[in-house]
Amino acid sequence: MIPIRLNWQRHTDGFQLRDFRQSNGLTVKIAEPRSRRTDALLHEAINLEDPIVLRLVNCETDADYITFLNRFGALEQKDISTSDEIIGDLEYTLGSFDKPRSGGAVANVIILNVLRDRALSLEGLIKETLWTGRVDTAYRVRFLNELMDHAEVVVHPHFVHAADKMRFVLQAATLFDFMVMEVTAAHEAEAVATSCEHCRRIFLTGSLTGRRSHAKYCSDRCRVAAMRARNAAKEG
Ligand SMILES: [Zn+2]
Structure with a gap:
């Protein structure tokens, strides 16, 4: 392009x-x-x-x-x-x-x-x-x-x-x-839009977007935060 x-x-x-x-x-x-x-x-x-x-x-x-x-x-x-x-x-x-x-x-x-x-x-x-x-x-x-x-x-x-x-x-x-x-x-680029499972922000996935095509989180920060929240829920 x-x-x-x-x-x-x-x-x-x-x-x-x-x-x-x-x-x-x-x-x-x-x-x-x-x-x-x-x-x-x-x-x-x-x-x-x-x-x-x-x-x-x-x-x-x-x-x-x-x-x-x-x-x-x-x-x-x-x-x-x-x-x-x-x-x-x-x-x-x-x-x-x-x-x-x-x-x-x-x-x-x-x-x-x-x-x-x-x-x-x-x-x-x-x-x-x-x-x-x-x-x-x-x-x-x-x-x-x-x-x-x-x-x-x-x-x-x-x-x-x-x-x-x-x-x-x-x-x-x-x-x-x-x-x-x-x-x-x-x-x-055949990108796909989705919303982050943690913060709900819309982001793109696929080639040229820097994310795997089935990414669930917009960033590493949200991925880690979601994991912490899951662990805290288990312990609680
Ligand atoms: Zn997010």
């Missing part, structure tokens, strides 16, 4: 959670950068041992989402306004892979429900197509092509130069595009 690359950025001082009150009296939770300072963040290739898409899907609490944003940056746009620019209401759409309108005409902040909706859509996709590998191939091909069309995934052909070698890569336009490509790369 041609390497998929992402040239992205994250906010140096991270994000903070804030309530934003709309003119209709309803409040939405938003994540906003603490400052305008940013650091460049380069992903040279997809890593199926620890894909970013599963970091997002495995988020549970608001704090988990903020940690995700601090580490990997925003999903769609590099430049996000800080709150003093929000005028009027925030508009957004939920429930699909369409590019979300995560701000009104004026503001581009991250609405937490939009981020959560993205995570749930991606989790649904993974459970529908990657779980236990029982889905038939014709269905998968149709499903993935529809997904990539619908999500308007953009990757650009690109040459990179490193250590006096040239390499051909496909550069993803956004982190969201990169994550959809991670899902497709998992399919190409």
